[in-house]
Amino acid sequence: MVTTAHDRGITTLTLDSPANRNALSARLVDALRAALDTCARDPAVRAVLLTHTGTTFSAGADLKEPASPYTFVSLMRRIVELPKPVVARVTGHVRAGGLGLLGACDLAFADRTAADFAFTEVRIGVAPAVISLPLLPRLAPRAAARYYLTGERFDAAAAVGAGILTEAADDVDAALAPVLDGLRKASPQGLAESKRLLTADVLRAFDDHAEDLVQRSASLFVSAEAREGIAAFLERRDAAWVR
Template sequence: MTVVTASKPERGVVTLALDSPANRNALSAALVAELTAALERAGADDGVRAVVLTHTGSTFCSGADLRQPPDPAAFVALMRRIVTLPKPVVARVRGHVRAGGLGLLAACDIAVAGEGASFALTEVRIGVVAAVISIPLLARVDARAAGRYFLTGERFESAEAARIGLVTAYDDDVDRALAPVLDGLREAAPGALADTKKLLTAKVLSAFDEESDAVIALSAGRFRSAEAQEGMAAFLERRERPWVL
């Protein structure tokens, strides 16, 4: 079953949609593999000027699929590929974004959101750590805000996401916010876009190179922990976690 769909390029812009609404576009091994392959094809296509990453259903991405989670190394490679793709990647978010979905968002060059979107780093609430996604997130988000939302798992809305640097722009009509971005990319020279993206992503790419092994090990270790096993079971069984006061 296909879980990522790709449009035909429209004036140089190809749209990739996370298309697994039954599990709220959770990051399964299949979704990570398909999205990585779709990005590779877009990157190699001379007719593609930019990529829009969007979703079907009411959720952009709910985070890791707890029943069929991806290899942390594969997910890191996916985020790194978004960063290194020679074409700008623009996130278009109309719905909710949770946990690992924020890593996808932060890896994108530009992110636009609808006013009704919501965001939360819920990892700590089930006993795991937002480890691998910390690489792009900490490069994008205000440090004080990161401290709050990584530690508390609180939900926040589009206006706050824009204030802290997680999204570039938001509007009650997400396509109204997206249109001038795509118009600008279509007017830019392809080679200049690629070199400008290298300039803008140099620091986050260095962070991937320096930190990937450590955060992959941390993530894998936490997922194997007794605390996380209990937290994930409680989540899947829709019951309270034992540590909630």
């Protein structure tokens, strides 16, 4: 479910679960965590590039085979704490929990025309609870309010303005090339210590709020309103509250 390739200090981890649009199933989350652990131990890895197959980076939580909130929080924290930069490369759709992965990454680049984004939780009766841990320290407050509350889709340019993306480009690989070359030239210690400075506020959010948000997420997903919202989503119909 996660494939690995290595080239001159950069290890590329590719989400490869096309049957469910790279949704965050328990198996996918475990596979990505294991791959990141391998990268952390390997001195040949200077940085990690996180990308995807197909037209969807991640559809968010797998509603049929979900990972536990604790497991997903652990995965996001692993990305944040990894002593090597993690760079996201997006050429498709990103929804809900997939945005949590982007928030945990140090840098995120997306195709200007092919990528789009949405916090769809509000439309199924839940909230973007645990993904707020890496996202809210990075997001512009007005953008967070708009997209959390409406669930509307927005493009890569708006995602840059919101603080989700580093850059939107017509040729995402061309935009990434100088960044990856820069990471190859940086020292391992310099990268690790610079990343510690950059992620301090995000890690404080995990320390202070993770347990509360895990409990909140778990309670929302078993509520009657969420059961209706999830059923409506799976049945491709409007939920009972839609007017």
